[in-house]
Amino acid sequence: MLLPITAYGHPILKKVAEEIDKDYPGLDQLIADMFETMYASDGIGLAAPQINRSIRLFIVDGTPYADKVPETADFKKIFINPYILSEKGSDVTLDEGCLSIPNIREDVTRKDEIIIEYFDENWELKEETYTGFPARVIQHEYDHLEGVLFVERISSLRKTLLRRKLHDISRGEVDVDYRMIFPTLKKSKLVKQ
Secondary structure, eight states: OOOOEEOTTOGGGGSOOBOOOTTOTTHHHHHHHHHHHHHHTTOSEEEGGGGTOOBSEEEEEOGGGTTTOGGGTTOEEEEEEEEEEEEEEEEEEEEEEETTEEEEEEEEEEEEEEEEEEEOTTOOEEEEEEEHHHHHHHHHHHHHHTTOOGGGGSOHHHHHHHHHHHHHHHTTOOOOSSEEEOTTSSSOEEOOO
16 A cells, blocks of 8 residues: 655654664554655655654565666565664765655765664564765665754755745645655545546
8 A cells, every 4th residue: 555755844754763672553654655655756765754653664676776776686675673873984975865855855964884783673683884975875774763954964055045945845836756644634645646
């Protein structure tokens, strides 16, 4: 089932997400719905706060981009209760976008290596190291669990220049082809016909 994406300005995007346990109701279906929603929205990652759930869960799938970014060929994962243990290496600046902040892309600087601990979909505890583009994707999605959006990682000047666009997104004045939940509207809506 396709789920609506929470838009910039929605309070859930600013909360630190809660851990879940094995008995979280409907977890397998939620994960399946998140993948379906991510694919339909042309995303490479999706965090639970983006579908209006304040839980420590995100998914990634870089395999559709393997032609352009070979390091994503086997990069399809589910991260439950993840915690980044370290970020190290060089600072790398690349442009990022976000399904919750449509039609805006900005340069964001992140470390190019991380170590993350998480449970997979079988509730096996993992500790893994990621570098390059996969590390960036994980950091972006992980930020959602910490209540941080990528526009908070850009310069004050750039944020000031984006203020009007961000305000418009929060009011539902944005052109996208997926359903969104806007903080100032009572219902989710598909804003593109």
